[in-house]
Amino acid sequence: MSAAPEALERPVLIGRSSSHFTRIARIFAAELGVDHSFQVVRDLMSSNPEDYGGNPALRIPVLKTPQGSWFGALNICRELWRRSSSRPRVSWPEDLDVPVLANAQELVLQSMATEVTLVMSKVGGASDSSAHHTKMRTQLINMMAWLEQNAQAVLAALPPQRDLSFLEVTLYCLVTHLEFREVLPTAPYVELTRFCQQFAKRASIQETPFRFDT
Numbered sequence: 489m490s491a492a493p494e495a496l497e498r499p500v501l502i503g504r505s506s507s508h509f510t511r512i513a514r515i516f517a518a519e520l521g522v523d524h525s526f527q528v529v530r531d532l533m534s535s536n537p538e539d540y541g542g543n544p545a546l547r548i549p550v551l552k553t554p555q556g557s558w559f560g561a562l563n564i565c566r567e568l569w570r571r572s573s574s575r576p577r578v579s580w581p582e583d584l585d586v587p588v589l590a591n592a593q594e595l596v597l598q599s600m601a602t603e604v605t606l607v608m609s610k611v612g613g614a615s616d617s618s619a620h621h622t623k624m625r626t627q628l629i630n631m632m633a634w635l636e637q638n639a640q641a642v643l644a645a646l647p648p649q650r651d652l653s654f655l656e657v658t659l660y661c662l663v664t665h666l667e668f669r670e671v672l673p674t675a676p677y678v679e680l681t682r683f684c685q686q687f688a689k690r691a692s693i694q695e696t697p698f699r700f701d702t
């Protein structure tokens with residue numbers, strides 16, 4: 489028996505509930521009210537692209553739609569927005585046209601990527617004492633210090649009429665994930681902690697907690 493047309497239309501988000509890049513997409517889906525199913529990637533050490541929805545980068549998240557697969561959080565958020573009937577006002581990375589905002593977005597995404605490498609190295613059994621590992625931790629601490637110092641200026645410079653911004657969603661996912669994966673204690677980052685407490689009041693945050701899939 490063939491599937492109902494609406495079942496074919498329902499996109500599938502492929503990721504993990506413990507992944508910060510996946511959570512960006514989950515928060516956007518919740519904010520935009522886009523119905524989807526969630527498919528967990530069980531083994532992040534797999535080298536088979538089919539386990540990652542066909543993504544040759546062997547990374548999550550991926551959104552499978554009847555039109556094809558969308559690789560990466562930003563592509564997915566844009567596609568979710570196109571599928572949303574409410575289409576709220578979203579501030580996207582290309583709207584960040586002053587240095588403090590553009591640099592904040594760059595450093596948030598780079599911090600997330602650095603964190604992925606640190607976590608994956610640990611999972612893969614790499615040594616903590618290599619020169620590269622030490623440099624990555626320094627990079628992460630430097631970037632977090634910059635974000636803490638500039639947090640107030642960044643939040644004040646975002647367009648006031650926005651309903652949602654990619655920058656705030658990614659910043660929230662970064663800071664809370666550092667604590668969740670015990671990569672860095674975040675309590676000393678007072679401004680970032682204040683931002684996260686405020687942002688966590690959204691229903692989309694309550695609905696998408698980090699947890700390890702069983």
Ligand SMILES: N[C@@H](CCC(=O)N[C@@H](CS)C(=O)NCC(=O)O)C(=O)O
Pocket residue numbers: 507508509510532546547548549559560561562601604605608
């Ligand atoms: N550029 C991608 C990065 C995605 C990414 O790095 N995801 C992590 C999980 S949070 C991953 O798949 N890691 C697997 C690996 O590093 O092998 C995006 O923006 O979504």
